[in-house]
Amino acid sequence: MPHVAATIQSAIDLFPCGLVVTKRNERTIVAANQHFYDLCPLQPGSSASISAIFTNASRIMLESYVMPLLLSKQQCDEIQLSIEKENGERLPVLVNARITTEFPELIHWVITAAKQRDELYQELVNLRNHLEYKAEVFSNLARTDELTGLLNRRAFIENAEILIGDAQRQQRPYAFFMMDIDNFKAINDRYGHDVGDRVLRDIANIFKPNVRDTDTLARVGGEEFAIVAQVQSAEHAKAYAERLREAVSAESVAGIQVTISIGLATSKQHSLSQLFKHADKLLYAVKNTGKNQVMLTAL
Amino acid sequence: MLAHGFGCNQQMWRFLIPELAQRFQLVLFDYVGANTSDLSAFCSKKYAELDGYAQDIIDICEALDLNKVTLVGHSVSGMISLIAAQKIPERIANLVMVCPSPCFLNDGDDYQGGFEHDDLQELLDLMDKNYIDWANYLAPLVTGTEAGALTSELSESFCSTNPITAKTFAKATFFSDHRSLLPRNQHPTLLIQSDQDSLAAVTVGQYMAENMPHSQLQVVPARGHCLHMSHPDTVAAVIHEFLPAKSNGATHELRAACHT
Structure with a gap:
């Protein structure tokens, strides 16, 4: 099959999801594929912490939910965070991460764009808020x-x-x-x-x-x-x-x-x-x- | 007594427990609203302020008639412990604060808590979109929004959260400013900080040490906000060093897990 990328290593850059390996505690980037750099403001070769790519609010989620889950359960699935791009643009992403027994000092992250998922959830949140409001109005009407x-x-x-x-x-x-x-x-x-x-x-x-x-x-x-x-x-x-x-x-x-x-x-x-x-x-x-x-x- | 921070629950302490249990009697608990606590005790007005959470600590100290207590609080629980200590000073011996912050919001040029109001709004938004405990996502609609009617069938998985209680805790944590309590501190206090913490910068620790009598700051060369999970041995070592050997009294082990 001559047209398939020669090795899995070079194919990894072609997958449309961000793949990153960081140190467990420092969370500095050890390796990442090309798509990760397409998603975030960092340049290839950067040894920044992965926290640096997220918005302030996402960092709170990262420290309050993602890291405790990872350190405790070695895995964290389907957490939605936001990446802050250089131009200030915010990109909703879905984060999955693992700490494996082979490499307990590393975290393997998968980060994918989640713009449509975010829009859908926003609609769900709006709908829920609207329903909550309506329920309150109806409840008051029914009691007054x-x-x-x-x-x-x-x-x-x-x-x-x-x-x-x-x-x-x-x-x-x-x-x-x-x-x-x-x-x-x-x-x-x-x-x-x-x-x-x-x-x-x-x-x-x-x-x-x-x-x-x-x-x-x-x-x-x-x-x-x-x-x-x-x-x-x-x-x-x-x-x-x-x-x-x-x-x-x-x-x-x-x-x-x-x-x-x-x-x-x-x-x-x-x-x-x-x-x-x-x-x-x-x-x-x-x-x-x-x-x-x-x-x-x-x- | 070990008080967990915003986000998870008492299971956060499990790496530190082996390091402390031989020397101390440990009391672990979940704040009302977290984990398997009794959700019918949740009152959105009471828990809109950190004083409500401090009352949980006070209630446990009184119910178990605890004295000479060392309160160990992670993150926002540092300030919750301080509030509790100022209300029942006679029961409290020492305070240990792991990655604390008296105020997460920036206050002009005078104080850099690290966050703006907009960040908090985004956080609430992200929390809405991350219900980790999806089963209860629509529960408030079905049962009414008041806490008394909350379903208590929370899954017991670590960090699973109830949307209403978690958001109430988030608002109480990130909107509050308790800097004015610092100068009134009267208990020996150990402040443990990591030198790279995106939630509580070293300058926040320095601010606390400068404004808090009887306090000492230990900056640990580590990254992250969950030092007790990522570096339990280091945290235990500084706690052991801080608490003089003579104060430990009994050496037998007793672990009371309190679900408030």
């Missing part, structure tokens, strides 16, 4: 009540279960507040739904600064709001509810005098649904005995 910006019923149940679980573990009392706007149907009928919506938004905005960050506040139904909170005692919970009730009645909402009724249940061991039931029952009791009041049961 659109009108008031408060948590919705589903998110309320999720958060409330966690809060109650924590409180039970710490053996601390917790409270469930069921809050309902008095005569809301009449407001809607008299002033229209736009005003009704505004009342809901304004009341949510009155609640927000009066509720601690650690408490869970949500709109759980048409004109119903709920809070689950750790409390010091039933008396403290009652005072907390009274503050909320007074805060609403003290302000004119959308030009209308609005009040709320609150059914309140405290406990150290009852479940969310049990508290829900008791607070709801109390709320109806308040509605039937004059509204704009707080009723408490300490379970």
Whole structure:
């Protein structure tokens, strides 16, 4: 076969991948084929360290991943790094390296251009970031009540279960507040739904600064709001509810005098649904005995 | 106590262990987020700062009730050890920092940490493209991005990394500047540097020695940032020389591998 390169030694220069041998510790170049010099800024015969051909960030990868892997496992596969050319151009490359038992003081490197692989991975990274962002947006949408910006019923149940679980573990009392706007149907009928919506938004905005960050506040139904909170005692919970009730009645909402009724249940061991039931029952009791009041049961 | 640096995990120390185990009780651990640590303990806010990692060291010292501890930290763990030592000075006897840097970023003409912000951005980009642990590449999408939901089924291969914890550690490591802690050092400290380290230049070691009371600098004629792996005998020799024989007390061997 006369046209094949005479020896494997001269053929090595023709392979389209960079082949380099360096010392293990100094990483100075002992031998390299022509393609290696085509890829990087070094000149044939250079005894520089192989680290010198890479970008700063690649050098961190080299020292933090490639070298520890090589020294520990004698091999390192498919690591993507960037070569910095003399003109500042960056070339993504794929690096494979071995330390062999025959030559334990040397590292054998294979370096190939990986421009298209890099573009593909960039797309994958972008796609993943985009999906992460979308997932976050959807998750927020799924948990938020659109009108008031408060948590919705589903998110309320999720958060409330966690809060109650924590409180039970710490053996601390917790409270469930069921809050309902008095005569809301009449407001809607008299002033229209736009005003009704505004009342809901304004009341949510009155609640927000009066509720601690650690408490869970949500709109759980048409004109119903709920809070689950750790409390010091039933008396403290009652005072907390009274503050909320007074805060609403003290302000004119959308030009209308609005009040709320609150059914309140405290406990150290009852479940969310049990508290829900008791607070709801109390709320109806308040509605039937004059509204704009707080009723408490300490379970 | 041997504290690994950015990148891998406690297995980094395996070449140094035979050199030290005869004379010292060794405590090895992985920071939360690395290797087989409990990923449910990872909190992206806590571990966004080196203080979070220092807390891991403090927690181990307190849980095992360790005293007269020599903290040996590689790379960024040099500074993590310093933070820990300043918080629990009574438990710490000495500090040994292998290839440390108090700040990897350049600061005008005053200080050359070696890197610019753009380099860090490129590093995060490269890390994204090198998930060594590809199996978990898309896991954050499936489980949500918060750490509590992270899958803990990391492969146990050396240097396999979780994308979120590794990037958090990278940011904490390469964006931070802890030069102001150096003058407050109160423990005898050995700084071991290689004379050709592309991550921590000799000038960085000199800067530390000049600004750190009770410190001494040993420049080892070697290239690279993982001296404890490439030159374990040299590193062991300077550690043995630095730690006076009388302080070793017990000679029995006990090796506690802590997974925090």
